[in-house]
Amino acid sequence: xxWCLLAVSFCHAAETRYSVDIDAPSSVDDLLKTHMEIMRWxxxxxxxxxxxxxxxxxxxRNIEDLLATEGYFSPSIExxxxxxxEGETIRHRAKFTVxxxxxxTIQEVDIRFNGPITRQAGEESPAPAKLIENWTLxxxxxxxxxxxxxxxxxxxxxxxxxxxPNARITNSKAEIDASSNNAKLLVEIDSGSPFRFGTLExxxxxxxxxxxxxxxxxxxxxxxxxxxxxxxxxxxxxxxGYFSNVEVISRTEDADPESAPIVxxxxxxxxxxxxxxxxxxxxxxxxxxxxxxxxxLFDRGWRFTNTLKLExxxxxxxxxIRLPTDKNGYRDSFNADLNRxxxxxxxxxxxxxxxxxxxxxxxxxxxxxxxxxxxxxSVDGAESQNNYAATLSxxxxxxxxxxxxxxxxxxxxNAQFTSAPLxxxxxxxxxxxxxxxxxxxxxxxxxxxxxxxxxxxxxGADNAPATYLFRAGGDQSVRxxxxxxxxxxxxNAIVGGRYLLTGSIEVIQWLTSQWGAAAFVDxxxxxxxxxxxxxxxxxxxxxxxxxxxxxxxxxxxxxxxxGEYRLHxxxxxxx
Numbered sequence: 363x364x365w366c367l368l369a370v371s372f373c374h375a376a377e378t379r380y381s382v383d384i385d386a387p388s389s390v391d392d393l394l395k396t397h398m399e400i401m402r403w404x405x406x407x408x409x410x411x412x413x414x415x416x417x418x419x420x421x422x423r424n425i426e427d428l429l430a431t432e433g434y435f436s437p438s439i440e441x442x443x444x445x446x447x448e449g450e451t452i453r454h455r456a457k458f459t460v461x462x463x464x465x466x467t468i469q470e471v472d473i474r475f476n477g478p479i480t481r482q483a484g485e486e487s488p489a490p491a492k493l494i495e496n497w498t499l500x501x502x503x504x505x506x507x508x509x510x511x512x513x514x515x516x517x518x519x520x521x522x523x524x525x526x527p528n529a530r531i532t533n534s535k536a537e538i539d540a541s542s543n544n545a546k547l548l549v550e551i552d553s554g555s556p557f558r559f560g561t562l563e564x565x566x567x568x569x570x571x572x573x574x575x576x577x578x579x580x581x582x583x584x585x586x587x588x589x590x591x592x593x594x595x596x597x598x599x600x601x602x603g604y605f606s607n608v609e610v611i612s613r614t615e616d617a618d619p620e621s622a623p624i625v626x627x628x629x630x631x632x633x634x635x636x637x638x639x640x641x642x643x644x645x646x647x648x649x650x651x652x653x654x655x656x657x658x659l660f661d662r663g664w665r666f667t668n669t670l671k672l673e674x675x676x677x678x679x680x681x682x683i684r685l686p687t688d689k690n691g692y693r694d695s696f697n698a699d700l701n702r703x704x705x706x707x708x709x710x711x712x713x714x715x716x717x718x719x720x721x722x723x724x725x726x727x728x729x730x731x732x733x734x735x736x737x738x739x740s741v742d743g744a745e746s747q748n749n750y751a752a753t754l755s756x757x758x759x760x761x762x763x764x765x766x767x768x769x770x771x772x773x774x775x776n777a778q779f780t781s782a783p784l785x786x787x788x789x790x791x792x793x794x795x796x797x798x799x800x801x802x803x804x805x806x807x808x809x810x811x812x813x814x815x816x817x818x819x820x821x822g823a824d825n826a827p828a829t830y831l832f833r834a835g836g837d838q839s840v841r842x843x844x845x846x847x848x849x850x851x852x853x854n855a856i857v858g859g860r861y862l863l864t865g866s867i868e869v870i871q872w873l874t875s876q877w878g879a880a881a882f883v884d885x886x887x888x889x890x891x892x893x894x895x896x897x898x899x900x901x902x903x904x905x906x907x908x909x910x911x912x913x914x915x916x917x918x919x920x921x922x923x924x925g926e927y928r929l930h931x932x933x934x935x936x937x
Contacts, residue, residue: 377450377451377452378411378451378452378453378454379451379452379453379454380403380404380409380414380453380454380455380456381404381453381454381455381456382398382400382401382404382455382456382457382458383455383456383457383458384398384457384458384460385457385458385459385460386458386459386460386461386462387460387461387462389432389462390428390429390432390434390460390462393428393429393431393432394425394428394458394460397428398421398424398425398428399417399420399421399424400417400418400421400424400456403417411454414454418441418443418456421441421456421458422439422441425437425439425458425460426439429460429462430507431506431507431508432462432465432506432507433465433466433467433504433505433506433545434462434463434464434465434466435463435466435538435540435543436463436464436540436541436543437460437461437462437463438460438461438463439458439459439460439461440458440459440460441456441457441458441459442456442457443455443456443457463543464543465504465505465543466504466505466538466539466540466543466544466545467502467503467504467505467543467544467545468499468500468501468502468503468504468505468544468545468547469501469544469545469546470501470546470547471497471499471500471501471547472546472547472548472549473493473494473497473517473549473551474548474549474550474551475490475493475551475553476532476550476551476552476553477526477529477552477553477554477555478526478553478554478555478556479521479526479553479556480553482556486525487524487525488520488521488524488525488526493517493520493521496516496517496520497513497516497517498512498513498516499512499513499547505536505538505545510536510547514531514534514549517531517549517551518530518531518551521551521553522589523588523589523590524586524587524588524589524590525556525557525586525587525588526553526554526555526556526557526587527554527557527587527589527612527614527622528554528555528557528614528615529551529552529553529554530551530552530554531549531550531551531552532550532551532552533548533549533550534547534548534549534550535547535548536548555619556586556587556619557586557587557612557614557617557619557620557622558584558585558586558587558619558620558621558622559581559582559583559584559585559586559587559591559612559621559622559624560583560617560618560620560621560622560623560624561583561621561623561624562575562576562579562623562624562626563613563623563624563625563626564576564626564628565625565626565627565628566626566627566628566629566630567628567630568630569630569633569658569661569663570604570630570658570663570686571663573686573689574604574663574686574687575599575626575628576689577686577687577688577689577691578595578598578599578602578687579595579624580594580595580598580723581595581624583621584620584621587612587614587622592610592611592612592624593610594723595610595624595626596608596609596610599626599628602686602687603631603657603665604628604630604631604657604663604665605628605629605630605631606629606630606631607627607628607629608626608627608628608629609625609626609627609628610624610625610626610627611624611625612624612625613625631657632657633656633657633658634654634655634656634657635653635654635655635657636653636654636655637651637652637653637654637655638650638651638652638653639651639653643673643837643931644836644837644845644928644929644930644931645675645836645837645845646673646674646675646676646845647673647674647675648673648674649671649672649673649674650671650672651669651670651671651672652669652670652671653667653668653669653670654667654668655667655668659683663685663686664683664684664685664686665682665683665684665685666681666682666683667680667681667682667683667684668680668681668682669681669682675703675704675705675845676701676702676703676704676705677701677702678699678700678701678702679699679700679701680697680698680699680700681697681698681699682695682696682697683695683696683697690721691721691722692719692720692721693719693720693721694717694718694719695717695718695719695720696715696716696717696718697714697715697716697717697718698714698715699712699713699714699715700712700713701714705833705845705846705847705856706833706844706846706847706849706855706856707741707742707743707852707853707854707855707856708739708740708741708742708828708852708855708856708857709739709740709741710737710738710739710740710828710829711737711738711739712735712736712737712738712827712829713735713736714733714734714735714736715733715734716731716732716733716734717731717732717733718730718731719731724759724761724766725760725761725762726758726759726760726761727758727759727761728756728757728758728759729755729756729757729758729759730754730755730756730757731754731755731756731757732752732753732754732755733752733753733755734750734751734752734753734787735749735750735751735752735753735827735829736748736749736750737749737750737751737827737828737829739827739828741852741853741855741857742853742854742855743853743854743855744852744853744855749789749827749828750787750788750789750827751782751787751788751789751792751826751827751830752782752784752787752788753780753781753782753788754780754781754783755778755779755780755781756778756779757776757777757778757779758775758776758777759774759775759776759937760773760774760775760776761774761937762774763802766935767910767911767912767934767935768908768912768913769802769935770802770804770810771802771803771804772801772802773799773800773801773802774799774800774801774935774937775797775798775799776797776798776799776937777795777796777797777798778794778795778796778797779793779794779795779796780793780794780796780830781793781794782825782826788825789825789826789827790822790824790825790826791822791825792820792821792822792825792826792830793820793821793822794818794819794820794826794830795818795819795820796817796818796862797816797817797818798814798815798816798817798937799814799815799816800812800813800814800815800935800937801813801814805869808871808872808873809869809870809871809872810869810870810872810878811867811868811869812866812867812868812869812870813865813866813867813868814864814865814866814868815864815865816839816862816863816864816865816886817862817863817864818832818861818862819860819861819862820832820860820861821860828857828858830858831849831857831858831859831860831888832849832858832859832860832861832862832888833846833847833848833849833856833857833858833859833888834846834848834849834862834864834886834887834888835847835848836930837930837931837932838932838936839864839884839886840864840884840885840886840887840898840899840900840921841866841882841884841900841902841917841919841928841930842884842899842900842901842902842919842920842921842922842924842926842927842928843898843900843921843923843924843928844928848886848887848888848898849887849888849889850888850889850890850894858888859888859889859890859894859895860889860890860891861888861889861890861891861892861895862886862888863886863887863888863895863897864884864885864886864887864897865884865885865886866882866883866884866885867882867883868880868881868882868883869881869882870906872906875908876907876908877905877906877907878905878906878907878908879903879904879905879906880903880904880905880906880915880917881901881902881903881904882901882902882903882904882917882919883899883900883901884899884900884901884919885897885898885899885900886898898921898922898923899921899922899923900919900920900921900922901919901920901922902917902918902919902920902927903917903918904916904917904918904930905917909933911933911934912933912934912935913932913933913934913935914932914933915930915931915932915933916929916930916931917929917930917931917932918930
């Protein structure tokens with residue numbers, strides 16, 4: 363009988379619940395609710411009455427420590443507790459009323475440098491005076507632990523990133539006077555020896571010669587240490603296509619400051635690769651792609667890529683051989699391609715081959731080339747035509763943007779000039795000149811302006827193959843119109859013209875860090891003379907997403923001339 367009574371008593375044991383109210387200004391309310399120890403215990407199954415009372419005892423000191431990290435050293439804290447029984451539930455409540463007081467502000471900053479940096483020439487960087495000028499926690503500003511730590515990191519980085527990789531902070535102190543709410547900061551930093559780059563140490567090469575890496579090295583022996591130069595070298599190797607993983611560092615510990623070795627660790631890509639892909643384009647329709655790639659053709663490090671692309675409106679077979687960068691920084695390539703394009707009543711079939719040489723960094727890249735083109739053009743309602751041309755070309759690309767994948771500020775510029783200089787190797791002489799620029803400007807922190815302008819002209823147009831004439835319309839041209847549907851009317855077809863002019867104004871409102879909404883107006887056209895080059899307009903709305911591969915855009919645009927609505931899809935920055 364006794365056992366039964368105990369069992370009944372256990373089954374109806376009272377439930378215990380705990381709650382905490384914090385009454386504090388908004389400037390510290392989230393800090394306390396997120397980081398107070400008692401708040402983290404509230405929903406813990408291990409909470410007991412004993413633990414509750416322990417947490418209540420340490421809560422005031424916990425609040426003081428948290429407020430101190432934000433620069434509040436003289437808070438007023440009131441604590442009250444109550445316990446109620448509601449039916450079979452026992453409720454423990456605690457309330458903290460917090461007034462953080464006046465924040466501590468910086469009264470004095472004392473930054474002291476020791477080591478060789480105190481003896482460096484005045485024109486050399488980093489200059490101590492400039493580092494002090496860039497100190498982020500200045501006199502009169504509010505003190506906080508996060509800002510104090512960040513300011514020291516930035517100061518140290520100013521030395522480590524350039525010339526002094528072994529710099530270290532030897533002493534730092536923040537003296538807080540809670541009675542006057544003032545702080546005196548002291549930082550002592552030892553620069554260590556200034557370093558210069560030495561020779562390369564390369565690890566991980568199996569199939570490729572050392573020269574492949576050495577020829578892409580932009581750093582000269584004896585050059586002043588710079589982490590930015592190491593990162594640039596690393597990005598060049600990563601972009602080369604030969605390696606799946608690249609690390610470039612300089613070994614400065616126990617190294618000769620006048621000759622710190624550059625250590626390159628690479629993992630080679632699989633030399634032969636086969637790829638199959640399917641997709642769709644709002645320009646040329648459904649797409650299937652087959653790719654074969656050999657990264658070590660003839661065991662010489664030549665990259666051979668063969669691509670078969672089958673689309674509803676376009677088909678192509680392209681072969682490209684790219685040679686490794688040579689010791690002078692030149693990047694040579696050879697190509698051959700077979701293309702067929704059936705657009706707006708004009709079917710163009712081409713067979714082409716060419717050679718190209720590029721040089722310079724991506725910020726200022728130049729290209730020269732030579733090519734030969736055979737072309738067959740069939741226009742609805744007209745006789746077909748065969749064209750040929752041997753050409754020379756020159757191109758230049760400027761990239762002045764803050765981020766190549768998702769730019770927010772800066773501009774891109776591409777200009778190309780292609781000429782058939784000899785009558786005996788073409789239907790006739792001609793010169794095609796083309797330029798395109800795109801600019802990015804942040805109107806506010808979350809609003810971005812993108813402007814684009816594109817133009818071209820062909821002299822000797824009667825002799826130029828259709829491949830070198832211009833048409834407009836489509837995803838990257840004038841949205842609201844079908845791909846290459848703007849040009850010169852020829853019966854029921856639209857053919858290319860001698861002149862091209864298109865442009866766009868787009869405003870993006872970023873709603874989150876990755877998602878945004880866009881509004882745009884496009885304009886442009888192509889024609890055989892300037893009198894007929896009358897722009898048509900397209901305008902619409904779209905969605906934007908910042909992906910790891912670049913911006914993705916989906917747009918609905920209306921062509922003012924046709925009154926039709928069209929869907930357009932864009933991926934990446936095409937320059």
